[in-house]
Amino acid sequence: DTGVSQDPRHKITKRGQNVTFRCDPISEHNRLYWYRQTLGQGPEFLTYFQNEAQLEKSRLLSDRFSAERPKGSFSTLEIQRTEQGDSAMYLCASSSRGAGANVLTFGAGSRLTVL
């Protein structure tokens, strides 16, 4: 297993454009998370899936953001009508909740720059 994969690693776009990020979690993990991180800050929770069900979504998440996990495997995060404030690193993580800690394995992230 190659871990959590994210694509693209870098995306530069103009304000108002739509962007989509893809995350491929560790294959046996049924839980998938999206976080956003800006410079000097910790990861900020965006949304969470258990299998294909989106179970939690941050109250801070604008309706321009939408995430899917159609078959309970890979996930996509789409941002519509991007704004400069959307510039950040978008981190995907996965976990397999069993006995013990819910340890997240993060991908390398997708860095978004909105001009």
Next chain:
Amino acid sequence: GQNIDQPTEMTATEGAIVQINCTYQTSGFNGLFWYQQHAGEAPTFLSYNVLDGLEEKGRFSSFLSRSKGYSYLLLKELQMKDSASYLCAHASGGSYIPTFGRGTSLIVHP
């Protein structure tokens, strides 16, 4: 991470010991995590505490006091490669989703 407080930056000397503190406020506490994040890289898991006390793992140890809402990460025999951001996170509620603090940037100098 508005309900997690940790220092923004710390510096230490190679070979020394450093303690990074974290205080938190939450309901439905389900554990306290520490993650390490090198610049430009993804966070990686270091430790998890759900009961009070000290957990030791090699050069790294983590302590938890649930009654005080307090944890610390202890790094011994510091190496240059330990220069990184150290993220404190708590899990709460039924979904166990970690909420992260802003991280402590540790700079290790020769």
